[in-house]
Amino acid sequence: MKFQLYFGIVTTTGLIKNSQKTFEASSPYGGTVEVPTIFGSNEPIQVQRPNGLAENYPGGGSMKILPLAVPQLSIGGLYGTEVSFRYFVTDLGEDVGQMNLFGWGLRHSVSQYFENLPVDIAVGYYNLSYKLGDYVDSRLNLITTQADYSVGILDFYGGLGFEMNKMDIEYTPNEENTPVTHNYENKPFRFIAGVNLNLGVFKLHGDYNLSSSSVFSLGMGLGFGTKKVKD
Secondary structure, eight states, rough: OOOOEEEEEEEEEOOOOOOGGGEEEEOTSSSSEEEEEEEHHHHHHEETTTTTTTEEEOOOOOSSEEEEEEEEEEEETTTEEEEEEEEEEEOOOOTHHHHHHHEEEEEESSSSSSOOOSSSEEEEEEEEEEEETTTTTEEEEEEEEEEEETTTTEEEEEEEEEEEEEEEEEEOOOOOOOOOOEEEEEEEEEEEEEEEEEEEEEEEEEEEEEESSSSEEEEEEEEEEEEEEOO
């Protein structure tokens, strides 16, 4: 299998569900309070307590979508295996801090072990970590099985994956400096469908991911020695 190299930009747009806009925060006075997540309403929540004190919880970003653009580098050609990297960092100011995203993945061809298969089959593993200042720490692991079929300059692909997600959120909403924490874990299946357009070294692909959230992806870049560039 010959050497393969791809470099491009991948944009993702996640649709924020209503269930992701609030969570039950543990109150320092006992019990729980339904408050906005970072995606939720921008209206702050104030809860009056019998002792006359008030709990103040800040609002979120009132977000319906979560867009993101990340550079991607993929290198392949060793025993039918491709390795990919994604990295992005930016400073969002003193109040928020840095946003860091780092991801890597492996994709191995299964169809190379069989002759005359009508589709190309591969298995993959992907790891993604995301941090937003001291407030959000998120980690995702994904195991996938993928298949694609080529017609001329088009590659149609799809796949089934299993995710292992974990997100920790922590912030201090009140004068007593009592931190509010939210720990989220989820293990959903992911369904993927997309198409890749090959115009010489220029590649353009788009896909739809259906899981606990719906995500649309669009990527473009330059590829050498390869037709297919997919997640």
